[in-house]
Amino acid sequence: MPNVPSPCVRNCCLDQNDICLGCSRSIDEITQWSLASDSEKRRILERAAQRRLDPKSALGSTGR
Template sequence: MSPNEQEVPSPCVRNCCLDPEDICLGCFRHLDEITGWMAMSTSQKKVVLKRTEERRKKYPPTLYK
Protein backbone atom coordinates (compact mmCIF):
# COMPACT_ATOMS: atom_id res chain seq x y z
CA MET A 1 0.00 0.00 0.00
CA SER A 2 1.39 3.38 -0.94
CA PRO A 3 1.63 6.21 1.62
CA ASN A 4 -1.18 8.02 -0.22
CA GLU A 5 -3.61 5.15 0.32
CA GLN A 6 -5.30 4.69 3.65
CA GLU A 7 -6.39 1.27 4.79
CA VAL A 8 -10.11 0.71 4.29
CA PRO A 9 -11.58 -0.99 7.37
CA SER A 10 -13.74 -4.05 6.89
CA PRO A 11 -17.47 -3.33 7.10
CA CYS A 12 -17.96 -6.60 8.99
CA VAL A 13 -20.26 -6.23 12.01
CA ARG A 14 -19.80 -9.83 13.19
CA ASN A 15 -23.45 -10.62 12.51
CA CYS A 16 -23.22 -12.87 9.48
CA CYS A 17 -26.37 -14.24 7.94
CA LEU A 18 -26.43 -14.92 4.21
CA ASP A 19 -29.56 -14.44 2.14
CA PRO A 20 -30.38 -16.84 -0.75
CA GLU A 21 -28.14 -14.76 -3.06
CA ASP A 22 -25.12 -15.02 -0.70
CA ILE A 23 -25.41 -11.42 0.51
CA CYS A 24 -24.52 -10.96 4.18
CA LEU A 25 -27.36 -9.20 6.00
CA GLY A 26 -24.88 -7.78 8.50
CA CYS A 27 -22.47 -5.95 6.17
CA PHE A 28 -24.24 -6.38 2.79
CA ARG A 29 -21.20 -7.81 1.04
CA HIS A 30 -21.48 -10.79 -1.29
CA LEU A 31 -19.77 -13.94 -0.05
CA ASP A 32 -17.07 -13.52 -2.73
CA GLU A 33 -16.41 -9.97 -1.51
CA ILE A 34 -16.11 -11.18 2.08
CA THR A 35 -13.68 -13.96 1.28
CA GLY A 36 -11.62 -11.78 -1.06
CA TRP A 37 -11.50 -8.66 1.13
CA MET A 38 -7.94 -9.08 2.43
CA ALA A 39 -6.53 -9.49 -1.09
CA MET A 40 -8.33 -6.43 -2.50
CA SER A 41 -6.66 -3.12 -3.21
CA THR A 42 -7.88 0.04 -1.51
CA SER A 43 -9.73 1.10 -4.65
CA GLN A 44 -11.42 -2.31 -4.94
CA LYS A 45 -12.53 -2.11 -1.30
CA LYS A 46 -14.03 1.33 -1.91
CA VAL A 47 -16.02 -0.08 -4.84
CA VAL A 48 -17.31 -2.87 -2.61
CA LEU A 49 -18.36 -0.34 0.05
CA LYS A 50 -20.35 1.59 -2.58
CA ARG A 51 -22.06 -1.66 -3.58
CA THR A 52 -22.96 -2.38 0.04
CA GLU A 53 -24.62 1.03 0.33
CA GLU A 54 -26.79 0.27 -2.70
CA ARG A 55 -27.64 -3.23 -1.46
CA ARG A 56 -28.62 -1.96 1.98
CA LYS A 57 -31.27 0.29 0.39
CA LYS A 58 -33.00 -2.78 -1.05
CA TYR A 59 -33.67 -4.33 2.36
CA PRO A 60 -36.16 -3.16 4.99
CA PRO A 61 -34.38 -1.42 7.91
CA THR A 62 -35.98 -3.80 10.41
CA LEU A 63 -34.00 -6.61 8.83
CA TYR A 64 -30.61 -5.24 9.83
CA LYS A 65 -31.10 -2.78 12.70
Protein backbone atom coordinates in the same frame (compact mmCIF):
# COMPACT_ATOMS: atom_id res chain seq x y z
CA MET B 1 -8.86 6.69 2.36
CA PRO B 2 -5.89 4.33 2.81
CA ASN B 3 -6.32 1.12 4.76
CA VAL B 4 -10.05 0.86 4.25
CA PRO B 5 -11.54 -0.82 7.34
CA SER B 6 -13.68 -3.90 6.97
CA PRO B 7 -17.43 -3.27 7.21
CA CYS B 8 -17.87 -6.55 9.09
CA VAL B 9 -20.21 -6.16 12.07
CA ARG B 10 -19.79 -9.77 13.26
CA ASN B 11 -23.37 -10.63 12.28
CA CYS B 12 -22.52 -13.06 9.51
CA CYS B 13 -25.57 -14.70 8.06
CA LEU B 14 -26.07 -15.09 4.32
CA ASP B 15 -29.41 -14.65 2.60
CA GLN B 16 -30.65 -16.73 -0.35
CA ASN B 17 -28.48 -14.62 -2.70
CA ASP B 18 -25.29 -15.15 -0.63
CA ILE B 19 -25.40 -11.57 0.65
CA CYS B 20 -24.42 -11.02 4.28
CA LEU B 21 -27.29 -9.68 6.38
CA GLY B 22 -24.79 -7.87 8.61
CA CYS B 23 -22.57 -5.97 6.16
CA SER B 24 -24.43 -6.41 2.83
CA ARG B 25 -21.37 -7.80 1.04
CA SER B 26 -21.56 -10.83 -1.23
CA ILE B 27 -19.74 -13.99 -0.25
CA ASP B 28 -17.21 -13.29 -3.00
CA GLU B 29 -16.62 -9.77 -1.71
CA ILE B 30 -16.15 -11.07 1.84
CA THR B 31 -13.63 -13.72 0.82
CA GLN B 32 -11.68 -11.35 -1.44
CA TRP B 33 -11.59 -8.44 1.04
CA SER B 34 -8.12 -9.16 2.42
CA LEU B 35 -6.66 -9.35 -1.11
CA ALA B 36 -8.49 -6.32 -2.53
CA SER B 37 -6.80 -2.99 -3.15
CA ASP B 38 -8.11 0.06 -1.31
CA SER B 39 -9.88 1.23 -4.47
CA GLU B 40 -11.59 -2.15 -4.88
CA LYS B 41 -12.57 -2.09 -1.19
CA ARG B 42 -14.21 1.28 -1.74
CA ARG B 43 -16.14 -0.16 -4.71
CA ILE B 44 -17.23 -3.10 -2.54
CA LEU B 45 -18.44 -0.64 0.12
CA GLU B 46 -20.37 1.32 -2.52
CA ARG B 47 -22.08 -1.86 -3.76
CA ALA B 48 -22.90 -2.89 -0.17
CA ALA B 49 -24.38 0.55 0.54
CA GLN B 50 -26.51 0.27 -2.60
CA ARG B 51 -27.77 -3.15 -1.48
CA ARG B 52 -28.80 -1.70 1.89
CA LEU B 53 -30.75 1.08 0.13
CA ASP B 54 -32.31 -1.27 -2.42
CA PRO B 55 -32.18 -4.93 -1.35
CA LYS B 56 -33.49 -5.97 -4.78
CA SER B 57 -30.24 -4.62 -6.25
CA ALA B 58 -28.45 -7.59 -4.69
CA LEU B 59 -29.73 -9.68 -7.56
CA GLY B 60 -27.07 -9.54 -10.21
CA SER B 61 -24.83 -7.19 -8.20
CA THR B 62 -22.58 -9.51 -6.26
CA GLY B 63 -19.32 -8.16 -7.56
CA ARG B 64 -18.56 -11.39 -9.39
